[in-house]
Amino acid sequence: MKRMIASISAVTAVALVTGAPAHAQAQAAPADPVKAVKSQFVPGKGVRFSDRSTMIEDGQGQPYLRRTGSFQFGRGGIVASDISSQSAHPADDRLNPHVPERTIRIGTTSYSQGGTYRDQMPRGKSWYKDPGGMTGGAGGWFSQLVNVAEPTTLTSLLKGAKKSRTTYSGTTTFGKLAKVSPWFRATLPLRSSDKTVVTFKLTVDRNHLPQRLTTSFPVVGIFDSTGWEGKTISVETRFTGWGSRVSIKAPPANKVTTKLEDRDGL
Template sequence: MRRWIVLAVAALVALAPDAAAAQPAPPDPVQALKRQFRAERGVTFTEVSRMTGDASVTRVRAKGGIQFGASGPVASYMTFSAVQKKGEEPGTEVELIMTPGQLHLSSPDLPPGKKWVVFEPDKGTKVTPVPGLVLSSQTINPLDPAILKAILKGAKVKSVPGGHLYQGAVTYGDLVKAAPEHYAAQFGGDVAGGLAERKISWRLWTDKRGLVTRLMSNRLGGGADTRYSGWGQRMTIPLPPADEVMSWRELLDQPYDEPGFDLGPFRTSR
């Protein structure tokens, strides 16, 4: 009898499907992202980042949204505030709006009637729309299909409640190779020497559709934790009213002693 029980169990095991083989492959996050690139659609995000300096840590809390077009991001907005020490009250909340070739920055220290400063390149200057159109402290931009593909290559993946978790490490050199214009603008040129080989460790979560819901990364000098939500929501990001905007050049031409006006950190740029 015992022999027959053993044979029956062995037969059942042989007939049962391999549990690992039966699990469906996770959706491709790169293709899932590309399907989101539709006019006037977008995604919102929240982010906590930290930057380490000489015996200090600055934490920045941010939130915003990114508007897509047919080939990727076309505009973004973000509000953020920084905290230097634990328990310290956040600093003044600052708003940013980014469109191709323009960055609008809010400030309470502008001449009467003005609320925004616009930064524009000089005429004839080539404008790289990315990374500026994705406002984030993340060195890794998971909203660029080429960058997302690069970091996922060889990454470990496992199923988690609601989707999948990927994790791995990528070098600065690999990122530059995947998106040269993006990182040339971000790093100010070629990544050479030891920086090219430095690694950024990361973890990335996706939902059941393969869309990114969270990215955590640790890099040289800090790290960031970004959460994405509301994929596919209708989104259009308007520019500020023209009469509330002054150019960066106009700002520098303002007299320093004007009542209620302070150039602050820009004073040395004159």
């Protein structure tokens, strides 16, 4: 009898031990996308993403911008980003003053290279430092304005959104985003109307982390100009490598300037 009890105890102990990891895994993948994103906030970790922007007019879409980038996390959320952008047709970069462009942002300080700054750099310098700079330079205006790696932004989007299996869809506005999103405020510090409606569709993966985000908004929400009337920007963002190691550093100090000038006037 003692042997039988000992055997049963041993089997029970093994079952408890082997069952623990499965339970732990279930706990590590919260069903709530906001909690799932917060669980990724580990210093030195992050996520990669890519954007594809399309300009739509009269129902016809034309590829406009492409971006690749990464977010580095700290315990409280995003602490740094590194984003590069170019025209959807690189040969046309010379026709678009916004690209090619790269912006590194650490805290609230941005370092920008190329784009609208390319002809304003002092000789020997290639990066412009702005203590309160934008997240993605001028190209960011035509790219992803909605950052679902921000818990406050994601919470705002999901409130009232329609859910279908792993997809959430709905609308928000520039004004709502400006209230909850540091990313939006830093990406689009100036805009023509906070009433501008942004349509979104978010798909999450099996761990309930953002996988694909599409948004669209009228360009006149940014520029109140007749030249932009009837034009809409549609952006598709895909996220990969949640929890991967990400280390974003400032450019070499000897390549950085805080003053812009007209090189032709030197």
